[in-house]
């Protein structure tokens with residue numbers, strides 16, 4: 001053991017090694033505090049070569065590795081097990097932007113760069129990197145790619161998989177695969193890049209990426225809208241695609257319960273509308289076409305206002321507030337983005353990150369809420385999410401005042417019927433958060449034998465010693 005630590009120190013130096021319990025702690029528990037693991041060491045390499053050397057050493061010594069980025073994942077994928085035999089390999093020192101190509105619309109980055117830094121760098125160069133999610137101030141691009149993260153602009157730009165051209169990976173043997181190709185077209189055999197994206201660190205460590213950029217929007221309209229029902233929200237979105245000239249970049253649905261948790265627990269939050277309603281939509285349209293001053297041209301805000309007026313006449317909208325400036329739009333967004341934090345502060349919850357096709361959302365929702373209530377009548381459903389992607393955070397908050405142990409006794413009784421319903425609607429039990437450790441049994445239950453066998457065959461072929469994030473996604 002001492003020998004291993006000294007050999008790790010020889011690779012990453014003192015700066016790259018955390019051994020004391022207090023220093024290790026933030027790396028040993030997940031954002032939701034579902035797991036608390038142990039680790040031989042937290043190893044923080046500064047270069048791809050250092051990552052490769054650490055992996056080679058661990059492969060020779062049969063020490064398992066848990067890759068970690070910003071540690072904001074929801075499924076416990078970045079948390080080590082409790083036996084203390086693994087190391088955590090944090091990418092947080094590999095945080096350099098390596099190149100920005102404004103002509104070719106690409107940015108090359110190290111895996112540990114914080115998502116917000118990438119967004120800001122793109123914006124400073126009059127470009128957009130569209131991945132956007134509540135954890136953007138602390139999650140890393142390596143973690144985003146490894147979980148194939150979604151967020152609030154997927155309906156227009158796609159999820160993380162669609163936002164990347166090339167990656168560099170350190171394999172479980174400690175070899176470096178340089179797939180940093182800035183190519184839109186590349187049909188040269190099996191797509192290795194797509195194999196590592198969404199693999200949650202079980203097949204290798206992503207060390208660099210070439211990201212795609214878009215033109216920066218110049219005209220943005222944002223509205224906070226009360227709607228009578230989830231059906232109305234879906235219909236409102238359906239019409240918005242044409243009314244906005246295909247410029248809908250976000251459409252988020254929220255039930256009142258989640259908003260109340262934000263208003264109760266996040267200081268500075270205010271309700272955008274005076275009356276309280278059951279359902280809300282946060283709708284954003286963005287265009288790269290700037291409004292020309294001094295012309296009568298209609299901008300997105302006017303178009304959105306007209307569309308919402310018509311929708312109100314049809315009964316699809318009950319009330320709405322259109323953001324008058326950027327800071328008002330940011331305030332609307334803060335209420336949406338603070339839903340996870342609000343839920344966390346309220347107490348224990350069970351998360352169901354599910355998807356069904358957009359047209360089935362309303363039907364699913366009514367049955368799903370009834371299923372949760374049947375399992376635990378006093379539970380508090382907290383439904384919100386990316387309605388434009390058919391992805392709902394169909395969460396369940398404990399009855400008021402319950403502790404975690406009390407509530408978690410109902411976990412299977414609540415989640416089983418919800419997931420059965422999702423599957424009966426042709427949906428997915430994990431739309432964007434991945435499988436990690438939390439859903440290993442659910443994946444094994446809901447995926448077909450042929451699918452699981454193929455996944456296991458891939459895992460065994462690439463990582464025959466099962467040292468790369470073992471016990472996550474699959475038991476092999």
Ligand code: FAD
Nearest residue numbers: 069070071072073077134140142143144149150151201206
């Ligand atoms: P980590 O949590 O550190 O790791 C996640 C997984 O990836 C682990 O399995 C880890 O082993 C692996 N990993 C990390 N880095 C690497 C690497 N370089 N190479 C190989 N494997 C690696 N997710 C969404 O999809 N959409 C949302 O809207 C969303 N909103 C969120 C809001 C909040 C407030 C929070 C806390 C989380 C949210 N998430 C969301 C979940 C999470 O932020 C994302 O999944 C994010 O992409 C994880 O990035 P990370 O750097 O924190 O990864």
Ligand code: MLT
Nearest residue numbers: 134337339340351385393
């Ligand atoms: C979000 O969209 O805010 C997160 O993915 C949701 C969650 O906490 O379930």
Ligand code: ZN
Nearest residue numbers: 151385393432
């Ligand atoms: Zn989400």
